[in-house]
Amino acid sequence: KERGLFRGIEDNPMVVPLCNRSKDVVEPLLRPQWEWCISRQLWWGHRIPAYFVTVSDPAVPPGEDPDGRYWVSGRNEAEAREKAAKEFGVSPDKISLQQDEDVLDTWFSSGLFPLSILGWPNQSEDLSVFYPGTLLETGHDILFFWVARMVMLGLKLTGRLPFREVYLHAIVRDAHGRKMSKSLGNVIDPLDVIYGISLQGLHDQLLNSNLDPSEVEKAKEGQKADFPAGIPECGTDALRFGLCAYTSQGRDINLDVNRILGYRHFCNKLWNATKFALRGLGKGFVP
Template sequence: MPKPTVTKDQELWVSAHSEEEALTKAAAKFNVPAADIQLARDEDVLDTWFSSGLFTFSIFGWPDQTEDLEAFYPGSLLETGHDILFFWVARMVFFGQRLMGKLPFKEIYLHPMVRDAHGRKMSKSLGNVIDPVDVVRGVTLEQLHEQLADANLDPKEVDKAKQGQKQDYPNGIPECGTDALRFALCAMTQGRDLNLDILRVQGYRFFCNKLWNATKFALLYFPKDTVYEVHTVASAQSPDLSPMDRWMLSRLSLAVDRVNGGFAAYDFPAATTHCYNLWLYDLCDVYLEYLKPVFASGTEAQQAAARRTLYTTLELGLKLLSPFMPFVTEELYQRLPRKDTSCPSICVAPYPTNADTPWRSEDLESDVDTVLKMVHLIRSTRSEYNLTNKQKTTAHLIIAQDLKVEALRNLFRSLQSLANSELSDEQPSIGCSILTVSDKIEVHLVLKGLIDPQKEIAKLEKKKESLSQTIAKLQQAMAADDYTSKVPAEVQKTNTEKLAQSQGEIERLQAAMETLKLM
């Protein structure tokens, strides 16, 4: 629809189906003779969606057959929201097929609708509209209130919006940075709606801090004026690599496979999850802790193998994460002691592929998982008895002979520092807490001399008494004549599970007390 400009002393606008109608409308609207009005037809089009429909080829010089049009049309992917699928995307398809003879893109990725943490649509009157800039830079509650003054809201709606802001952001919105916000949006992209939780975004800001500190700490293991390169297929077969070096490379290989698979399927939560797990759980929680005694007392060959494995994990791990967190990964990438300096920036470096990391070993990962379960049980037990880091415990492993006994024992030795314990080759003695790892593995943890048995027995007696009362109440309720007819099935199921859980806990407490009595 043409939208002529009315030229008088200033530029004014009027919409009409023809110039004659526009002239008549303008004369009436501005109360001036038609002869005093000069009309100028706007070169643009009033219909936004019509203009948007031409976008995929008009920006390349169409209707002229330009080099850009030949090179860049059609595209491959359109990213948009499902709410404008008909308004915008359909018109692009219509015009592209009709005017260019080709569809403008092969695939359409529909992102979800961003809502607040409670699943509500963002509304100024609710005070739950989140400006991305406020998440990136941070904003106080007072500043959020001030923004409402410029929102042209009714005074009653302003008060309501302030209450909403006070409830959701009592301390304002913390500064999270662009990397944390981008990572959070990709991690939460599932379904038709995305409930944006600022606390989760803040959690990924803490992840950025962890990433920074872990890399900074890891770089301390690399001597100055030395450079490194990632493992090749051949170097990863070196006999100098320890089982834990091979485990780290296996976990890296898994992450590369899953992240690339996530990108291929547009499953961004899967990609972000495996990046997160690689850095936080595999590298920080396990491998860096394993390396401390290696670099403290290991052989030169062991340390050299560990350095190259660590460097490989750092470089490829940063590259994996770079599409989601380009700023922090770029900064850290520039600090790596890289032998290959042909890539000036991480954003132009080749992305890791499965061919680059053929190191997956599911058997080794399974063995390490078993040992980590031992570690977690020991740490949990130490925590229950409030043992300090200075109080080292001795662990005896009881492993069925049909398992890989020596392999598991050697892996435990590698990771025993994580449990603040030492592996004993002797037979377990009296005064051990027995930790069940599986039906074929037990850890006998020596506590004698580290705790006061009588005090611990008294604590367990109190827990046992409390559980006995819970069991008695449940049994009394379940014994009622009308229990099965009047009590909802879900409640009956919950009570049955709670009863079994409490009875099992009573048995464990009794076994623990019997053990303590022997100390």
């Protein structure tokens, strides 16, 4: 204003972002990236190589879980035992170890994908021939989670990038634009679109899954709302047609089964029109 450069202030409409889980207003702020929490409480995964130490020596007081001094890590239990013995100044036979029950974040193990499929850490022929790769194809939603982790681990363990190019494709969502989730009951199996499935059949799939009973009921309500009569049989051609047609709409695909059904009807019309034309042209017609 003092320099005469100020022209004025105008109010502009904007979309207020909401958290898809809590529905709280999300205000983006610039801040340093926090550290990666690598531990998960899951049944499957690489167990964290950290051990809680118990020392069978009256001179060493027992430790508690939050006490970092009583936790050691190692590539195996023997290495961890040696570290603990050195830390507390006792012989290794007085050390008892209990490994952490948590497992590493799934992206930690998934990040090893370019290496593990080729036999790493063994220096196999496949590893020498096919690593690094050239192109990775994946959805844009896991660019930071999966792609970045593969780059980090590849550089750390081999000193080379696992690939040079990344092709990010659209994400297939439900008709309402929501990400497909088992707990929402909006997951669409391509085979169910091809062959069709009743509403009860969709419910049975939930019962055979590993969802919590409370989530099963929530998912059933979602299925009733989205597929009250089940999913009609659309066939392979209609599904392919629909996916190809959706590629022009933008970054994500909001898959509507009714639209796929419309393409099935179109394919039927095209088939019938072709049969009618061929019948009129006769058997000797050569295009």
